Amino acid sequence: MNESLSGLLDSRTACKDCAKTLILSATQRIYIISQKLEPELYNDRAIYEHLCKLAASNRNTDIRIIAHDTRSAASQGHFLINLAQRLPTFAQIRTTVTRAHRQFLESWLMVDDHAYMRIKNPALYEGDFATDNKLECKAYLDDFEENWEACQVDQNTRRLS
Numbered sequence: 796m797n798e799s800l801s802g803l804l805d806s807r808t809a810c811k812d813c814a815k816t817l818i819l820s821a822t823q824r825i826y827i828i829s830q831k832l833e834p835e836l837y838n839d840r841a842i843y844e845h846l847c848k849l850a851a852s853n854r855n856t857d858i859r860i861i862a863h864d865t866r867s868a869a870s871q872g873h874f875l876i877n878l879a880q881r882l883p884t885f886a887q888i889r890t891t892v893t894r895a896h897r898q899f900l901e902s903w904l905m906v907d908d909h910a911y912m913r914i915k916n917p918a919l920y921e922g923d924f925a926t927d928n929k930l931e932c933k934a935y936l937d938d939f940e941e942n943w944e945a946c947q948v949d950q951n952t953r954r955l956s
Contacts, residue, residue, distance in 0.1 A: 891947035
């Protein structure tokens, strides 16, 4: 993204468009905290193809996803699960195990240490985003890292469909 944008999100379409735009602008890192891998946001062929190309062209690509539950996504064939199965060196999915982490009900997307989307109310698709806010993104990344260490490898990702 060339210009700095920020704003509020108030619909499924706005969240989907924002997620896709941010991910397609990624050059190295994508971190996601999600309830169930929100297929309406992340199960997209263009996103999958971009992430595959990113991993193929940049050995420092790091795609990390924390999800509370991936069973539904795994049974329905989700692109992010396929990505983690196909490219486990670059893409990993972990699941929350502690009660405190499972009670975290927001969804976050952080891209390249400077852009983020935060859905504070996933049921209503309400949140905010910024395309160039390193300070705020750093705070989210620090929280993400703490959560990441407390999670375990997702078993649904390890199985091949």
